[in-house]
Amino acid sequence: MEMKKVTAFAPATVANVSCGFDILGFAVDSLGDRVTVSLNDTNEIRVTRIEGDNGKLPLAIDKNTCGVAVNAMLKAMDFKGGVDIELYKGLPLGSGMGSSAASAVAALVATNRLLGNPFEKAALLPFAIESERVACGAGHADNVSPALLGGFVLIRDYHPLDVIPLNVPRGLYCTLVHPHLVLNTADSRSVLKQHVSLKDATTQSGNIAGLVAGLYQEDMELISRSLNDVIAEPSRSILIPGYEEMKEAIKTAGALGCGISGSGPTLFILSPTEEIAWEVSRRSQAVYEKVGLPIDVYVSAINTRGAYVVEEKK
Amino acid sequence: MEMKKVTAFAPATVANVSCGFDILGFAVDSLGDRVTVSLNDTNEIRVTRIEGDNGKLPLAIDKNTCGVAVNAMLKAMDFKGGVDIELYKGLPLGSGMGSSAASAVAALVATNRLLGNPFEKAALLPFAIESERVACGAGHADNVSPALLGGFVLIRDYHPLDVIPLNVPRGLYCTLVHPHLVLNTADSRSVLKQHVSLKDATTQSGNIAGLVAGLYQEDMELISRSLNDVIAEPSRSILIPGYEEMKEAIKTAGALGCGISGSGPTLFILSPTEEIAWEVSRRSQAVYEKVGLPIDVYVSAINTRGAYVVEEKK
Missing domain, CATH: 3.30.230.10 (Ribosomal Protein S5; domain 2)
Incomplete structure (x- = not known):
């Protein structure tokens, strides 16, 4: 109708x-x-x-x-x-x-x-x-x-x-941290290397395979070990102030891992519980106060x- | 004890x-x-x-x-x-x-x-x-x-x-075709390119992610679409006489896909049923009679x- x-x-x-x-x-x-x-x-x-x-x-x-x-x-x-x-x-x-x-x-x-x-x-x-x-x-x-x-x-x-x-594991939460800076998508593309070593390609394959297996097995530890990008993150994260500090801060908070959302500047952080996702939110405020950039933070289920x-x- | x-x-x-x-x-x-x-x-x-x-x-x-x-x-x-x-x-x-x-x-x-x-x-x-x-x-x-x-x-x-x-999907069968030829593992390694394009690395990641998802979802079609190696197979398959002919023959038999087992010369072919795995066995005999190489063939469950x-x- x-x-x-x-x-x-x-x-x-x-x-x-x-x-x-x-x-x-x-x-x-x-x-x-x-x-x-x-x-x-x-x-x-x-x-x-x-x-x-x-x-x-x-x-x-x-x-x-x-x-x-x-x-x-x-x-x-x-x-x-x-x-x-x-x-x-x-x-x-x-x-x-x-x-x-x-x-x-x-x-x-x-x-x-x-x-x-x-x-x-x-x-x-x-x-x-x-x-x-x-x-x-x-x-x-x-x-x-x-x-x-x-x-x-x-x-x-x-x-x-x-x-x-x-499959989406029960309990999985996401924190989105949006630093107020303008990134040009073209820049973000241009820093990517157009060739990767066979070793890095194999590592990336192992991690995406582990991530997919972790999603189906609802194995948070496996998801965490697999959230590792050796291809885009090393060059792209340089464009985002505070990235390394965030990576360190979320680890000690008990989060599973993080990455750049799309071509940035927003970061996503995956957590095994809502509580940890909020703790990540608090820590990201602290990190970006030091960096001196205003941010918006969102905590959400998948x-x-x-x-x-x-x-x-x- | x-x-x-x-x-x-x-x-x-x-x-x-x-x-x-x-x-x-x-x-x-x-x-x-x-x-x-x-x-x-x-x-x-x-x-x-x-x-x-x-x-x-x-x-x-x-x-x-x-x-x-x-x-x-x-x-x-x-x-x-x-x-x-x-x-x-x-x-x-x-x-x-x-x-x-x-x-x-x-x-x-x-x-x-x-x-x-x-x-x-x-x-x-x-x-x-x-x-x-x-x-x-x-x-x-x-x-x-x-x-x-x-x-x-x-x-x-x-x-x-x-x-x-x-996870191993029910019904999945394997045919192993062992052509009688000696391949040197060192040769098999040396033909591999040590760098791959970003595009090929991404394609490979998509396929391994699809294969793992297919194994968990027990989705034979998805497994079949994902059984595609753009990194090693193109250079290694050249070392194995009859490879392209086999690839063609198993497709029409209803198999899911094939590849080189380890560093060869054995080929593996995955099938959604035992019946198709045996049909693949028969067709591989026909292919290698034409090629002029003796083979051993094994059909087996996972x-x-x-x-x-x-x-x-x-």
Whole structure:
């Protein structure tokens, strides 16, 4: 059944999960974007309102990630009507928490319900990837997949797309630490070495295999030992003040491990309990006071449901 | 309780399992080595008999893998007596089926029982790795771990050793194809490139993550899609006549995938049913008749119990 107005929520996501560089992402609870969609009496998609972006996001539908995603979806189903999109940003822009992905996915889930669910949830993924092409210059799937599906999601391959939801151990918590600094994604890419030693490639393989096994076995110790990225972190962490100090501080707090969320500057820290995740939050405040950078900190369970409809009006 | 005479069996193993190059091995049923041990009234370890090796294996205990392994074990427990070792080879030498590992592991499991089980099974691993140092020049764990523990075993790290037994999906079968040719392990190592592109390293990570997820989810399709090695196979498969033809033949037979077992020349092929594993066996005969190389073929379930005692006398 078609609706008159639907609002959906999509969560923040962590991509490049340590040794899962470029292939693994996960979603966090409670933090994310909301999108409200309604039919209009034109045959156009319009972004009619954006809140929480300090005026920084474009309204043009070929530049706004919601617009691009919904446009791709409507084209695929040959829908002739028009849709109005209102975007309520809960996520900071350019923070590495999957902000553009959350907007696009929320818009897709809301529009799908608006039109009577013509698509299975997972079938919305290609439209979200299309929107990432506009936002990031490349059609990454490691934010949009967990934003849509929830939990830990492996992107095994892109050609063809092979997206594998993994098990989420009970009790796993995440702390997100967002230092207030601007990182250029292009810089973050350019520091990556384009070749790695066979030894490092093998070490990375061992760790991602251990991490996946740890997620299925719900073995927090194994997850902790495996959270070690020898490929991207060594060059990228240099761009983030306080990274080494954070790594040291979270270890003694009992956290499992940490990494750079997406291409930064946000750090994610995984903990085996909510209590430790809060202790990590306190310690990160102390670390960044010394560094002299203001931060925002979020503590959250892993989101296992992905994006969802929060309100609908017939 | 101590025994007078104990015989143990250890299975053949496949190391370098496709995208699990250098980090993943598994054990196969029914094919392997047997070792009989008994106390002697000297304070020496002696290899008193070897059958099935065509006279090729050394009797000297610092060169024979059984001798090295048992010596390391007895030293660790400060045992002063002597042990006689008889080795019955079921595995061909230098075939890539973990022949030296099977001998060492069978000797360790038999001697452990002979002396009243002073060690937990997994605690025998370092002694087996020590013997691999003698047999291969490097202390690899990817044959001895599955030979001892059974199933699929991930070697996440060596420093310190971190060995993770993984889930084995029901129904999984293996075909081993051993073409009669001699491959030098040193050659097999030297063709490996010491650097890989970031893209290939990421692809390999995605595939090993997918393979581990597939083993836990018992998802044969996912296992099949993930059995793809972009790092070692492209250079190593050139050394093995018939490899490309085999790859083509097993695909149409319904097998999940294939790879080079260890450093070859044996090929392993994984199948979702016993029936398909036998069909693969027949097709490999046809392929190698054309190539003009004699082969031995073995069809087997995955061994999930590892090495075990087959006979003991008080």
